[in-house]
Amino acid sequence: MLRTNLWRLAVLLVFAGAWEGTTRGDLINPFWVSNPSRIVADLWKAFASGSVFLHIGITLYEAFLGFVTGAVAGILAGFALARWDGLSRVLDPYVTALNSLPRVALAPLFILWFGIGVTSKAILAFSLVVFILLVNTYAGAKNVDQDLVIIARLLGANRRQLTAKVILPSSIPWIFAGLRLGLAYALIGAVVGEVIVATAGLGFLISHAAGVFNTTGVFSALIILMVIAMLLNELMKVTERKLLRWRPKIPGI
Amino acid sequence: MSTPPAVVRRKIAVESLSHAFEIDGRTVPVLTDVTIDVAEGEFLAIVGPSGCGKSTLLNIVSGLFPPSVGRVTVDGVPVQGINPRIGYMFARDALLPWRTSLANVAFGLELHGESPAGREAKARDLLRLTGLAGFERSYPSQLSQGMRQRVSLARTLATGPDLLLMDEPFGALDAQTKLVLEEEFLRIWERDRKTVIFVTHDLFEAIAMADRVAVFSARPGRIKSVVAIDLPRPRSVTAGRFGPRFQELYDRLWDDLRYEVVAAR
Numbered sequence: 001m002l003r004t005n006l007w008r009l010a011v012l013l014v015f016a017g018a019w020e021g022t023t024r025g026d027l028i029n030p031f032w033v034s035n036p037s038r039i040v041a042d043l044w045k046a047f048a049s050g051s052v053f054l055h056i057g058i059t060l061y062e063a064f065l066g067f068v069t070g071a072v073a074g075i076l077a078g079f080a081l082a083r084w085d086g087l088s089r090v091l092d093p094y095v096t097a098l099n100s101l102p103r104v105a106l107a108p109l110f111i112l113w114f115g116i117g118v119t120s121k122a123i124l125a126f127s128l129v130v131f132i133l134l135v136n137t138y139a140g141a142k143n144v145d146q147d148l149v150i151i152a153r154l155l156g157a158n159r160r161q162l163t164a165k166v167i168l169p170s171s172i173p174w175i176f177a178g179l180r181l182g183l184a185y186a187l188i189g190a191v192v193g194e195v196i197v198a199t200a201g202l203g204f205l206i207s208h209a210a211g212v213f214n215t216t217g218v219f220s221a222l223i224i225l226m227v228i229a230m231l232l233n234e235l236m237k238v239t240e241r242k243l244l245r246w247r248p249k250i251p252g253i
Numbered sequence: 254m255s256t257p258p259a260v261v262r263r264k265i266a267v268e269s270l271s272h273a274f275e276i277d278g279r280t281v282p283v284l285t286d287v288t289i290d291v292a293e294g295e296f297l298a299i300v301g302p303s304g305c306g307k308s309t310l311l312n313i314v315s316g317l318f319p320p321s322v323g324r325v326t327v328d329g330v331p332v333q334g335i336n337p338r339i340g341y342m343f344a345r346d347a348l349l350p351w352r353t354s355l356a357n358v359a360f361g362l363e364l365h366g367e368s369p370a371g372r373e374a375k376a377r378d379l380l381r382l383t384g385l386a387g388f389e390r391s392y393p394s395q396l397s398q399g400m401r402q403r404v405s406l407a408r409t410l411a412t413g414p415d416l417l418l419m420d421e422p423f424g425a426l427d428a429q430t431k432l433v434l435e436e437e438f439l440r441i442w443e444r445d446r447k448t449v450i451f452v453t454h455d456l457f458e459a460i461a462m463a464d465r466v467a468v469f470s471a472r473p474g475r476i477k478s479v480v481a482i483d484l485p486r487p488r489s490v491t492a493g494r495f496g497p498r499f500q501e502l503y504d505r506l507w508d509d510l511r512y513e514v515v516a517a518r
Contacts, residue, residue: 147347155361156337
């Protein structure tokens with residue numbers, strides 16, 4: 001493990017070194033691509049002055065709102081469609097149609113409807129998250145081991161007990177896979193909304209910095225976003241491991 | 254305990270039962286005109302070639318689906334829907350992988366609304382009975398095949414069914430584990446003598462455990478012969494196996510069965 005980590009560090013150092021080296025000489029103008037030392041200095045300044053925290057907070061808030069509402073709605077809808085065949089037969093083409101629509105393209109509409117503040121971004125994030133969870137929950141509920149369903153029925157489970165005690169728990173791994181993906185998409189929704197128009201947030205920082213040719217500022221915001229996304233993903237993995245203790249350990253996951 | 258009860262009550266009556274499945278628009282008959290009674294406290298084994306409808310018969314008796322033709326009664330009442338007084342066990346353990354052994358055994362009781370303390374106590378007793386004391390907190394993925402099947406047996410017994418339907422319950426186990434589990438099941442069964450219909454491919458298993466063995470024909474299955482197994486009880490799965498009477502019964506049943514197995518190929 002230590003060996004792996006050392007190699008990982010080596011990859012980072014080589015990459016950052018090459019970036020720094022080529023932009024220090026006359027090879028590449030740092031005006032276009034910035035370089036690591038400028039980015040580190042910029043990040044240091046942003047965190048020392050505290051100015052960046054507002055933007056991080058806004059983006060996280062939008063992503064969080066969209067994630068939670070989208071996840072809840074998606075899971076409920078996924079179960080509803082899986083448990084009522086009539087409903088899924090009727091709605092199937094609409095779900096497919098909406099799901100194939102690139103929802104990022106709806107951003108201008110959401111901004112028109114809900115303004116340039118937090119709401120429109122949260123709704124964009126929601127629109128991305130809800131379908132991911134819907135599709136995953138539906139698949140999870142439909143893929144439940146039929147032996148388990150039969151044995152539960154033979155032991156006297158009614159419909160409600162079957163859903164709560166067999167179908168729900170066996171869909172949990174699928175739901176978690178959806179939540180992990182959904183979290184990344186919630187962040188995408190928030191940032192894309194901010195890039196289009198906003199007054200605060202990391203996406204706003206990116207589009208503002210790019211507007212004044214400040215590539216260092218763009219990279220700083222990107223790195224913050226990357227770190228946030230990775231931390232959230234790790235958090236999700238830890239929760240998942242706690243909740244899914246019963247699963248056999250599969251190496252590499 | 255070696256003599257059957259004086260008054261023999263009819264537990265299950267299967268009357269002129271036929272069943273067919275619709276597969277890709279074709280009608281495939283799996284059972285034709287099966288009629289058999291099972292007495293209260295009787296251990297009936299069913300042997301037959303693969304695909305002869307043995308499992309279908311159990312599914313119909315359990316109430317999972319109605320037969321195309323004919324009638325099944327349990328305790329004189331026609332089967333209509335699932336009867337929770339019946340315990341059903343498969344070759345696949347079908348344990349809920351997210352539940353510990355204890356919670357798996359308690360599952361049926363939980364569904365029937367038994368209190369947490371009551372169902373835990375019962376589940377503990379049954380795990381002890383099936384030789385799994387100390388594994389209450391293990392998940393199915395942490396147990397061997399044989400142990401999982403013990404949990405499955407404990408779960409089947411937990412709701413206190415008075416009729417057991419067993420569909421090759423030890424069929425997926427290795428030969429040694431299978432002998433041990435057969436022996437233990439026989440010991441448990443001989444204590445309270447619930448009515449059992451036991452489907453198996455294994456003629457040794459059928460003779461060693463059952464009061465009667467029914468041989469099913471190749472698909473569509475019908476009853477070819479029924480042989481009473483008059484070996485004395487209590488029995489041992491291993492000890493009686495090489496006796497002359499066992500051999501006689503085996504030869505007789507194998508004669509019937511071999512023909513059907515060949516026909517099924």
